[in-house]
Amino acid sequence: MSRIEGVLKSLKGQGRKALIPYITAGDPHLDQTVDLMHTLVDAGADIIELGVPFSDPMADGPVIQQACERALRHGTSLRQVLAMVKTFREKDDATPIVLMGYLNPMEAMGQEKFADAAVDAGVDGILTVDLPPEEADEVAPLFTARNLDAIFLLAPTTTDDRIRAISEHSSGYVYYVSFKGVTGAGKIDVDEVASKVAHIHELTALPVAVGFGIRDAATAAAVGRVSDGVIVGSVLVDTIARNQADPDQLKRALSDLLHPMREALDSLAS
Amino acid sequence: MKLTEEMLKALPDARGHFGAYGGRFVSETLFDSLLTLEREYKRLKDDPEFQAEFDRDLAHYVGRPSPLYFAERLSRETGGAQIWLKREDLNHTGAHKVNNTIGQALLARFLGKKRVIAETGAGQHGVATATVCARLGLECHVFMGEEDIRRQSPNVYRMKLLGAEVHSVTSGTRTLKDAMNDAMRDWVANVDDTFYIIGTVAGPHPYPLLVRDFQSVIGRETREQCLDRTGKLPDALVACVGGGSNAIGMFYPFLTDESVELYGVEAGGLGIESGQHAAPLSAGRPGVLHGNRTYLMEDENGQIAGTHSVSAGLDYPGVGPEHSWLKDIGRAHYVSVTDDEALDGFRKLTRVEGIMPALETAHAVAYAIKLAASMDKDKVVVINISGRGDKDMQTIAEIDGIEV
Ligand SMILES: Cc1ncc(COP(=O)(O)O)c(C=O)c1O
Numbered sequence: 197m198s199r200i201e202g203v204l205k206s207l208k209g210q211g212r213k214a215l216i217p218y219i220t221a222g223d224p225h226l227d228q229t230v231d232l233m234h235t236l237v238d239a240g241a242d243i244i245e246l247g248v249p250f251s252d253p254m255a256d257g258p259v260i261q262q263a264c265e266r267a268l269r270h271g272t273s274l275r276q277v278l279a280m281v282k283t284f285r286e287k288d289d290a291t292p293i294v295l296m297g298y299l300n301p302m303e304a305m306g307q308e309k310f311a312d313a314a315v316d317a318g319v320d321g322i323l324t325v326d327l328p329p330e331e332a333d334e335v336a337p338l339f340t341a342r343n344l345d346a347i348f349l350l351a352p353t354t355t356d357d358r359i360r361a362i363s364e365h366s367s368g369y370v371y372y373v374s375f376k377g378v379t380g381a382g383k384i385d386v387d388e389v390a391s392k393v394a395h396i397h398e399l400t401a402l403p404v405a406v407g408f409g410i411r412d413a414a415t416a417a418a419v420g421r422v423s424d425g426v427i428v429g430s431v432l433v434d435t436i437a438r439n440q441a442d443p444d445q446l447k448r449a450l451s452d453l454l455h456p457m458r459e460a461l462d463s464l465a466s
Numbered sequence: 467m468k469l470t471e472e473m474l475k476a477l478p479d480a481r482g483h484f485g486a487y488g489g490r491f492v493s494e495t496l497f498d499s500l501l502t503l504e505r506e507y508k509r510l511k512d513d514p515e516f517q518a519e520f521d522r523d524l525a526h527y528v529g530r531p532s533p534l535y536f537a538e539r540l541s542r543e544t545g546g547a548q549i550w551l552k553r554e555d556l557n558h559t560g561a562h563k564v565n566n567t568i569g570q571a572l573l574a575r576f577l578g579k580k581r582v583i584a585e586t587g588a589g590q591h592g593v594a595t596a597t598v599c600a601r602l603g604l605e606c607h608v609f610m611g612e613e614d615i616r617r618q619s620p621n622v623y624r625m626k627l628l629g630a631e632v633h634s635v636t637s638g639t640r641t642l643k644d645a646m647n648d649a650m651r652d653w654v655a656n657v658d659d660t661f662y663i664i665g666t667v668a669g670p671h672p673y674p675l676l677v678r679d680f681q682s683v684i685g686r687e688t689r690e691q692c693l694d695r696t697g698k699l700p701d702a703l704v705a706c707v708g709g710g711s712n713a714i715g716m717f718y719p720f721l722t723d724e725s726v727e728l729y730g731v732e733a734g735g736l737g738i739e740s741g742q743h744a745a746p747l748s749a750g751r752p753g754v755l756h757g758n759r760t761y762l763m764e765d766e767n768g769q770i771a772g773t774h775s776v777s778a779g780l781d782y783p784g785v786g787p788e789h790s791w792l793k794d795i796g797r798a799h800y801v802s803v804t805d806d807e808a809l810d811g812f813r814k815l816t817r818v819e820g821i822m823p824a825l826e827t828a829h830a831v832a833y834a835i836k837l838a839a840s841m842d843k844d845k846v847v848v849i850n851i852s853g854r855g856d857k858d859m860q861t862i863a864e865i866d867g868i869e870v
Contacts, residue, residue, distance in 0.1 A: 251638065251769040252755060254650045255493040261637055273767040299491060299754045304768025326491045326754065330481060351495040353657060358497070376495050377655035 199292040199320045200345050200368035203242055204403045204424065213461045214369075214425025215240050215416070216405055217432055217454060218296065220247035220263035221280055222272025224440035230283045231443075232436075232450065237291050239451040240458030245323065245427060248277050248297030255325045257380035259430045262437060274301045274310070278317040285318035294321035294347060294368075302335075311338040321345035321368045329365035336365060349373050350396060350404075352388070363400035371427065372396060374408045374419070380430030384409030390422040412453075413460035420461045428457065467795045469722050477791075482671020482758075485794060487787035490670040492757045495654050504672040506577055511679065516572065523568045524683060527601070528558045530565075532684075534691035534848070540818045540835070547701065547841035549834060550848045552688050554712065555823065561853030562684060562712040563594040567663055569680035571598040574661035581605045581660045585649040587614055587642035587708065588779030588826060589621025590853055591665030596630035606630040609649045611641040614778045621857050639772045642708075642782045646756050666709025667786030670757030674786050681715025688848055689719050696846050702727040704834040705850035706826050707747070707800065708779045710786035712852035717798060727799065730789060731833040733775035734802035744773035746785050747793050747800035760787045776805035776861065777825035779853075807832040809865065812855065824853035825861065 197205070207214055217236045221229050233244055249267035253260060274297075281293050295314065302310045302324065314322065322344055327335070329348055339346045345368030350359055352375065363370055372393060374384045389406060396404050406419045407427030416426050435453055439446035482488045482504075490500055510516040524530040533556065537549045554562040567584075574582055582604045586592030592608040599606035608625055612634050615622050625632050638644040646669075653662045667674045667681070685703075692700050703720060705713035707730040720726045735743030743749065746761040753762040755770060763771040763783040775781040792798040803811070808825060811832030816822045823831055827850075834849045841847065855862075863870045 252643065252647050254647050254756070255654065257651070258637075265637075268769060275767070300762075300764065300770070301768035303753055304764065304766070325493050326757070328490060328492070328494060328497055331489050331491055349494040351493070351497075353495050353498045355498055362494075373493075373495060376657055378651045381655065 211465045213420040214242040216243045216427040217241050218245040218429035221277040222267030223263040229280045233284050235447045239454035243292045245294045245296045250298040257378040259380040259434050263433045281317040292320040296323040299327045307335045315342045321347050323347040359399045369403040369405045372406045386418040393423045413456040416457040417460040484788045484791035487790040491754050492670045531687045544838050547838040547845035547847045551851045555851045555854035559594045561590040563591040566680045567594040567598045570663040579661035583607045584663045585609045585645040589618040593624050596625045596628035600628045609633045609645040611635045611645050613640040666711040667714050668709040678714045682718045684715040685719035700848045701845040702847045704729045704830045706731045706830040710789045716850040730800045731829045732802040733780035734804040735774040742774040744775040745802040748802045755784050758787045760790045779826040803832045822855040824855050825858045827852045
């Protein structure tokens, strides 16, 4: 069983929902990322999605675009992101890490080399935004062979046939994108999400985590009620942007944001 | 490799691949739209009504066929092969871009989409899109990098006069690549009612296929006109390559004609050695950007590199996937000329033939002059004059230190 599967099973056993924060590695600075990851765990994170910065993040809104620009300005490379995970693992052997990013930096390293390095660093899953399963036939076996979970996106526009096919290629969980748009647009319709996630649950046995548009305890609880977990991204990255000058204040601000979401999710526990 | 009609018919394959290149590398939200577009395009492609309307528009709205002109004086001064010009600059709106926007706007109408988006670099594709949208009564949004808005301002005003909204893109390098990023972002958010008219043979499948089909009218006409006027096929075709749409439109109908040499001319900027250029086929390596696998300019960590070219329309780090394939199999030659050489080409064609090419096109002109000079007098070189140079007055004047 992968670390991701283990965490999600145990949460399910307790009737609890996964809280999955996203931050961009190297933002605001390479030296701070590992510390921020521990902060996220202390504030209640079950899994961390760690963004690999890319020069052309086509699926992201301005908040994460600017995070990528900040990280790249300091020269954050995929190699360095992997090194951050390795350092994180020195103190935390339990929290699953999912690398989330775009295909080109991974291809540039070489897919096999990347898969090896990811395992060596202690990465648990890979989510490549611009890699649909149709194009993943070369990398998927590399991940499977190393027990790395391949996480794919489902969208409001995904047809039933594709939901089935994509789920078959996925392990760990599937990531449901709650609305048509880029990250950070914030126009989630909870009723629509509820009915779509219920439908996805009929088509796959994998846990369904929902991301895009979750920004506070209320939206986390509303979406947590109908899914297996929530992914929180732009609101955290925006907090990082606003507090980048003061590292201690930044950690407090992230904690203050995540804590209420954790409590709201746990108050749903049956 | 000798190409046959059968081989060409099989490409792109069902997943939109040209050999190792192409594909559909997009976020999941867009996937179903691409499948629908592919299905509908394959149906309409063979629909006589759709084709008749496309042909009618090309004839009576665009003004096709465009002439194949013998540049006698330029040929004489060059002192080598005969140089012929395929006059896409005489199309309505002044470039080859309109062949494609006519086709895609028809698709948009058949699909019932009321809102159109486009990216543009030089502004020619933006103008061509705004033009067809005005004609069909479609809402039009054009994404353009802040840097390109500055250097191609006449085209920005043209788009506005045509009723398009021009969105200034301030992310990344503020040029064509970033305009395409923002167009993709808009499309994800408005996928239900919006048709994305991509301006070149790049992007996710089926765009490289359908743009190539719409632009192939250039090569089909050239073939016929050349046979008619010279009694034989041309010996060499020369076209500039940004994303590669005017080049593939010219090359495609000649791919199985082994005797016809194909030259795609990339933007060499300040010189390939300087790193300041936009020549992925000459100096890049395969990667994934904007929905397709293709040759790219990138750094060792897979971040897309900044590009430089005097011409906004060539200032792009990628290239259409079919060109990547043609490069690998050796069917087409990809070369580059520098900013300075292109400017010389611009001046030469303007002074010797009274034809002012776009700065993009000037790259093809500059290379073709060198090529023709090395060939015998009985040989025929055809340059694709992809667009006219009016839009570049400001850039040229700035270089000359003149206020206009
Ligand atoms: C006149 C002209 N030629 C060429 C190009 C380059 O595009 P492509 O390589 O797709 O033909 C442009 C693009 O803006 C253009 O305006």
